[in-house]
Amino acid sequence: MKHQVAIKVNGLLHRAEIEPRTLLVHFLRRQIGLKSPHVGCDTSNCGACSVIMNGRCVKSCTIFAAQADGAEILTAEGLAGDDNLHPLQEAFRDNHALQCGYCTPGFLMASYALLQHNSNPSEEEIRIGLSGNLCMCTGYINIIKAVRSAAEMIRQSGGSGLG
Amino acid sequence: MLRPPEQELGMRRWIGASMKRLEDPRLLRAGTAFVDDLNMADVLYAAVLRSTHAHARVLKVDVTKALADPGVVTAITGEDALRLTKPLPAYAVAHLKPEEYFLAVNKVRYMGEPVAAVAATDPAIAEDAVESIEVEYEPLSAVVDPEEATKPGAPLLYESFGSNVVAHYRAKWGDVERAFKDADVMIKERIKLHRFSSTPLEPIAVIASYDKISGELTLWSNAQMVGHVMLVMSDLLSIPPNRIRLIVQDIGGGFGLKTRPWKPLLIASTLSMKTGRPVKYVEDRREHLMAAGQTAGGVFDIEVAAKKDGQVLGFRLHELNNDGASLTYAGTYASMHATLINGCYNVRNIDWDSYTVLTNTCPSMPNRGVGKPGICYIVERMMDFVSQKLGLDPAEVRSRNYIHPDEFPYVTPSGRVYDSGNYRGMLQKSLDIVEYPKLRTEQQELRKKGRYIGIGLSTYVHGASATAQEIEGAKLKIDSRGKVIVSSGSPDMGTSHATAFAQILADELGVNPEDVNVVGFDSYSSPWTPYSGTHANKFSGPDVEAVLRAAHSLKQKILAIASKKLQIDQSKLVLSDGKVLLKDDSGRSVSIAEIARTAYQNPGLLPEGIEPGLEATYIGNNPKAIESFLTGPQYEVGALHQLVTGPGSPTGYMTYPSSAHIAVVEIDVETGRVFIRKYVVVHDNGKMINPMIVQGQVHGGTVHGIASALLEEFVYDENGQLLTSTFADYLKPTACEVPDIVDDHIETPSPRSVLGIKGIGEGEALGPLAALANAVEDALAPLGVRIGELPLTPERVHRFIKASKH
Numbered sequence A: 001m002k003h004q005v006a007i008k009v010n011g012l013l014h015r016a017e018i019e020p021r022t023l024l025v026h027f028l029r030r031q032i033g034l035k036s037p038h039v040g041c042d043t044s045n046c047g048a049c050s051v052i053m054n055g056r057c058v059k060s061c062t063i064f065a066a067q068a069d070g071a072e073i074l075t076a077e078g079l080a081g082d083d084n085l086h087p088l089q090e091a092f093r094d095n096h097a098l099q100c101g102y103c104t105p106g107f108l109m110a111s112y113a114l115l116q117h118n119s120n121p122s123e124e125e126i127r128i129g130l131s132g133n134l135c136m137c138t139g140y141i142n143i144i145k146a147v148r149s150a151a152e153m154i155r156q157s158g159g160s161g162l163g
Numbered sequence B: 001m002l003r004p005p006e007q008e009l010g011m012r013r014w015i016g017a018s019m020k021r022l023e024d025p026r027l028l029r030a031g032t033a034f035v036d037d038l039n040m041a042d043v044l045y046a047a048v049l050r051s052t053h054a055h056a057r058v059l060k061v062d063v064t065k066a067l068a069d070p071g072v073v074t075a076i077t078g079e080d081a082l083r084l085t086k087p088l089p090a091y092a093v094a095h096l097k098p099e100e101y102f103l104a105v106n107k108v109r110y111m112g113e114p115v116a117a118v119a120a121t122d123p124a125i126a127e128d129a130v131e132s133i134e135v136e137y138e139p140l141s142a143v144v145d146p147e148e149a150t151k152p153g154a155p156l157l158y159e160s161f162g163s164n165v166v167a168h169y170r171a172k173w174g175d176v177e178r179a180f181k182d183a184d185v186m187i188k189e190r191i192k193l194h195r196f197s198s199t200p201l202e203p204i205a206v207i208a209s210y211d212k213i214s215g216e217l218t219l220w221s222n223a224q225m226v227g228h229v230m231l232v233m234s235d236l237l238s239i240p241p242n243r244i245r246l247i248v249q250d251i252g253g254g255f256g257l258k259t260r261p262w263k264p265l266l267i268a269s270t271l272s273m274k275t276g277r278p279v280k281y282v283e284d285r286r287e288h289l290m291a292a293g294q295t296a297g298g299v300f301d302i303e304v305a306a307k308k309d310g311q312v313l314g315f316r317l318h319e320l321n322n323d324g325a326s327l328t329y330a331g332t333y334a335s336m337h338a339t340l341i342n343g344c345y346n347v348r349n350i351d352w353d354s355y356t357v358l359t360n361t362c363p364s365m366p367n368r369g370v371g372k373p374g375i376c377y378i379v380e381r382m383m384d385f386v387s388q389k390l391g392l393d394p395a396e397v398r399s400r401n402y403i404h405p406d407e408f409p410y411v412t413p414s415g416r417v418y419d420s421g422n423y424r425g426m427l428q429k430s431l432d433i434v435e436y437p438k439l440r441t442e443q444q445e446l447r448k449k450g451r452y453i454g455i456g457l458s459t460y461v462h463g464a465s466a467t468a469q470e471i472e473g474a475k476l477k478i479d480s481r482g483k484v485i486v487s488s489g490s491p492d493m494g495t496s497h498a499t500a501f502a503q504i505l506a507d508e509l510g511v512n513p514e515d516v517n518v519v520g521f522d523s524y525s526s527p528w529t530p531y532s533g534t535h536a537n538k539f540s541g542p543d544v545e546a547v548l549r550a551a552h553s554l555k556q557k558i559l560a561i562a563s564k565k566l567q568i569d570q571s572k573l574v575l576s577d578g579k580v581l582l583k584d585d586s587g588r589s590v591s592i593a594e595i596a597r598t599a600y601q602n603p604g605l606l607p608e609g610i611e612p613g614l615e616a617t618y619i620g621n622n623p624k625a626i627e628s629f630l631t632g633p634q635y636e637v638g639a640l641h642q643l644v645t646g647p648g649s650p651t652g653y654m655t656y657p658s659s660a661h662i663a664v665v666e667i668d669v670e671t672g673r674v675f676i677r678k679y680v681v682v683h684d685n686g687k688m689i690n691p692m693i694v695q696g697q698v699h700g701g702t703v704h705g706i707a708s709a710l711l712e713e714f715v716y717d718e719n720g721q722l723l724t725s726t727f728a729d730y731l732k733p734t735a736c737e738v739p740d741i742v743d744d745h746i747e748t749p750s751p752r753s754v755l756g757i758k759g760i761g762e763g764e765a766l767g768p769l770a771a772l773a774n775a776v777e778d779a780l781a782p783l784g785v786r787i788g789e790l791p792l793t794p795e796r797v798h799r800f801i802k803a804s805k806h
Helices: A024-031 A087-094 A104-117 A123-129 A141-156 B024-028 B064-068 B078-084 B123-131 B146-150 B176-182 B226-237 B262-275 B285-292 B332-337 B372-390 B394-401 B423-434 B436-448 B497-509 B542-566 B592-601 B623-628 B639-645 B691-710 B768-779 B794-804
Strands: A003-009 A012-018 A050-053 A056-059 A072-074 B044-050 B056-062 B072-077 B114-120 B134-139 B165-173 B185-193 B205-211 B216-221 B244-248 B279-282 B297-306 B312-322 B349-357 B452-461 B464-467 B472-478 B484-488 B516-518 B573-576 B579-582 B589-591 B615-620 B653-655 B658-668 B673-684 B741-746
Touching: A003 A024, A012 A024, A024 A050, A050 A104, A056 A104, A087 A104, A087 A141, A087 B024, A104 A123, A104 A141, A104 B024, A123 A141, A141 B691, B044 B123, B044 B262, B044 B285, B056 B078, B056 B114, B064 B072, B064 B123, B072 B078, B072 B123, B072 B262, B078 B262, B114 B123, B114 B262, B146 B297, B146 B312, B146 B349, B165 B332, B176 B297, B176 B312, B176 B349, B185 B372, B205 B262, B216 B226, B216 B262, B226 B244, B226 B262, B262 B279, B297 B372, B312 B332, B312 B372, B332 B349, B332 B372, B372 B394, B372 B452, B372 B768, B394 B423, B394 B452, B423 B436, B423 B452, B423 B658, B423 B673, B423 B741, B436 B452, B452 B768, B464 B623, B472 B542, B484 B497, B484 B542, B497 B516, B497 B542, B542 B573, B542 B579, B542 B589, B542 B592, B542 B615, B579 B592, B589 B592, B623 B653, B658 B768, B673 B691, B673 B768, B673 B794, B691 B741, B691 B768
Parallel strands: A003 A072, B044 B279, B216 B244, B312 B349, B484 B516, B673 B741
Antiparallel strands: A003 A012, A050 A056, A050 A072, B044 B114, B056 B134, B072 B114, B165 B349, B185 B297, B205 B216, B205 B279, B297 B312, B452 B658, B464 B653, B472 B484, B472 B615, B573 B579, B579 B589, B658 B673
16 A cells, blocks of 8 residues: 655655655655665654754654655755855864764754754753754764854854755 | 875874864765665565563474565574574683574573564565564563572573573782781772663664675674674684675774674574575664663672771772673673773782673673773772771872882783873872862862762773784775775774874875775775774774884885985985975975886886885784783683684783763752763873864763763663663763763873874773762762662662661
């Protein structure tokens, strides 16, 4: 018993026939072939699957692909331009905010959503804004620094980093 | 193009710099090759049926219904495991014959133990199929408590062993009787250690592809210990190692949990051997928490003899280590306690009596530091017990007992040889950062107001750069464009190997770091040894030493070829900025690319005695590593250990970094909540290749330690049911739970490593257990609270407070 969906991912429309129980994260990884949304848990605690859906950060392991029918999805693959990285990605690199890289796409998308909502977050607000994402390698300190730095970069360039 | 810091030509410019990581652009753009990123057209997906009982006989496993679905290609059970493989080898235990297969045969011994597996055309079909497998169990009584497991009449995990106690190490160093006779005070305490795990975010995953025609098995895996995997898989599947191709690309964190993933590897491999198709198995989080591995927990009884001035004369340590249900790694946590048994202290009279017992809980596996966090916890609690008993300051007591900087190389009671250190200097720096005397004053004032702040110290040595006998391979090639390819026997698991190697080669070969490509592991082409892999802070030892020696060999060749080309004596030449030139940069130069072209394309122009080509392989380690272990083997080691290292115990590390942790806490006595006001780490890793990367490891390790002290605990009920099998119950810290970590360092270079580095990795995960236990106990001292166990969740702390009030 299949279901038709049409989902725009990073600007490209994908049409597919899927089983209703297909999770969005599996649709993105297996159907579209994206690598950035990761599965790190079974209970929506880790946030490694975080993507932007219709402008909001969601955990794609807790959304059915069928629920995303007609939606616009943005993943980490859609952040960078052809030649340069998004300010968030630059800031993560400058601040050594990644080690193994497995949690990184989830943090990038959660940070993206945070900065859209609040362009000048305090450290406390950053911690709270990222509390839905787990990292096992960095201890979070450099991730928090990176988000502050990215916020500064984006504000200085006139807020255009979130196009 | 990266610009090097300005410095004299030929001097080290890149080593020591906080260069941004070369791995990052690829990882940030999700151009990754984690196992689950890889796909093949005809791949099958595996799912595993796992035991719901902690202890039971397996009477029947019926896969008929699972095979009914057309999408299910095959299923395997314990019968297949018996027929196709051998029992899993034990690492530490030698005197007992292993009986555990990768799928349960006759018995299950822990909740989550694999019983059967299927391979299907779709992951969802595989999961559905597993649910329809019928198993008849005869439940048996389970034992989860290590003390209960030693009692007569306790349920036996392996009836043929006759006991659940599987290892016993006994040593008496110095004159313990004399120490207790001369003591002014004797302190007796019981310390408990719970079970936890660093839980890498990427689960264990493998794709196995067996080719029936060539008899070759290809494995795409995220295993850390590639040498072990090659030998064990060869042995258990009876496939010669030269027909096993192990490929390891990106690993999403390891921390030890991915060192020996025998069951997932064997499940995928045997399914592939049966079907002739590639089989992908990716465990889920619940499987990982139930079965991938946990630290060994334990109950430790310590008796300390001390003089009233705070000098510790000696101690007796009785241990009961809980290694869970398997023999595969049992005994290793315990044996590692001997390695750092005296910590930073000149305490030489020690009676060590260590038992290891099996229980119906998750098998033990290495976890960030393995036995080192445990022994550090025991020793650092001991120093605080002494301070409390004598009414002395804990910093004073530690200082009084430290090994002095002029006592190195220091031979420990257990025959390990520390290379260098300045423990008093390290402690003093951390005390200065927290403004210790002011804090103590503040503590007194706040107590009068009914507020409870505490200061906890933890100073310790860690073993690093792998152990004395471990060797590694490195292969370097410079192509005719002057670009470098590096192949190492060790995989990266977020440990920044590519950046570190690029910095080293930039200095040694004068190339730009961006011109260095460090490729992933492939057993068909990487220079691996049985020791190959990433663990025990090994990178700073044999991995770096092998690259340095291979680079040296290439450098000599480049200089010889350049000398002939330029008609300048070799001693006047240096390698820098992709060229060979004069030290004072006057006169002619030749590019390394040109040298390489000559070496590959114009061999007739090469000097006498110089062979064509520009590549070098080195397999070995710094010979000084052998200085790190004086005495002979102390106890037997198991088959897997022997497979890799030969008989004997090699746990003398090549280098000995050290750290001082200070935790400043405030306790809310109404709720039991522990609030970390400040957390200071002063670390000594000798010289550092990249201080920014070291700092990242310091943060990560400290947070693992803090989380294991305050949040994380695997909890089993009396039937062996794991109650903490999701991240909703097993509490990992988020950005909200992490304090500001203030870190600084001192440097006592290692005389053993070429670069003077000591390494980082496990490092700061060792300190927080004691720092926080000591801090909370210090805070609640006016209430008479004793910290008997961890983690210090609000519920537990509240219970301690209630129990102590009169």
